Amino acid sequence: MGTLYDKIVKGGLAILLDPDKESQVDFDAIVANGQKAEASMFLVGGSLVSKPLDSFVNNLKGKTSLPVVLFPGSAMQFTPVADGILFLSLISGRNPDFLIGHHVTVAPMVKQSGVEVIPTGYILIDGGAPTSVQYMSQTMPIPASKPDIAVATAIAGELLGLKAIYLEAGSGAKNEVPAKVIEAVRKAISVPLIVGGGIRSKQQFTDALSAGANLVVVGNGLETNPRMFG
Template identity: 50%
Template sequence: MRNEVGEKLKSIVRSGRKGIAWLIDPDDMDENSASRLQEAKSLKIDFIFLGGSLIQKNNINDSIRLIRMYAPGVPIVLFPGSSIQFSEEADAILFLSLISGRNPELLIGQHVSVAPIIAKSNIEVLPTGYMLIDGGEKTSVHYISQTIPLPNHHPELSVATALAGYYLGLQYFYLDAGSGAPNPVNSKIIKSIKQKLPAPLIVGGGLNSLEKVKAAFLAGADLVVIGNGAGKSSALLKEVNSYLETYRIMAN
């Protein structure tokens, strides 16, 4: 089984250089996607995450082919909301266990149904502890998952949850405030978890400005995920890329 994506994530952690993933909902792929993908390629985005809470179009494979055409070389990582959002044409899959909730379908149920399919493919599997954090309002992921998010002002609960996932063998952790959340994950939560876990830490949801992205990085996020903030314009991706270029030069 391949391990290129996992190794790239771990190298980002080891080097301390930080990284960017652009989250694309297949439902949002349209005639303007080609130009935005070309820009993402030119900006040297580390990963493209593909998926969403509610997929209304059965176009995962078409989306992957479009990305391959206009952003060749950028690893495509599935960010599935359910077992039907799978394609062996992607490079890797975030095998998400929603450890912040108590919905058995998203803890293990959906995983059982897709595991035999994954086993027959050559896709890279990233065992990921997925944690929903309260971003200030109910988002689509909260509704679809039917779970209560962790509070954004009690880091100790999030740390305990992350530690439990780590002791269960999960290797990557994704803190998510939800797409379009007014408030991103609290910096204190990011910092507290990073201090306790020797694992790549991915943070997304509500990161719609450079200031919020900076705060996530400075708190300890290894990889930030930008979704809505880059959906209609690449301006935020450009700002974050420029910031990281300066950050990496200073770090060296």
């Protein structure tokens, strides 16, 4: 695995930018503050992306030296100008499109591009209210009160050869992934753990790291307050 994977293992902050929010959000402030806060990477993606990603990613790469990694909501969200891609399989769900379908569609293009691929088991945890990812994927999240199901799912992902596990409460989730779920999954797997969804304060970020996350993803929190990390 290459340098991007090493950065995920090392962990810290990953900042999620949703290209569809470009006109509503001060991305320049988020990028400048993220750089200052020593974020480890930018993730780019969303449930809907209504324009080609190439120019968005190129523009972002002109503003930061940090890696730009795709966090795709569908096979349409690929561009070879990114540094890497979280190749997500939605293993908490039973929708074949999001387990393998989109992957088949885009696989030849991804392979040819040479971008670093991080095969990632994507696990939705109930964040207390319906989220876009649940609706778009037509899958049910794992109840937040059932860490044993999250653990079994994460172990299955690791046994299938996935190189990272992402515990996702959903963008803008009411509740973040509970510490007890993060702790239980951390103990059960040896691949790096990514956690995101509903993290709106530095304290929540630190709590997720303390519970065992390698990389903690923040999107909405920084859109509202680009200075969340100082």
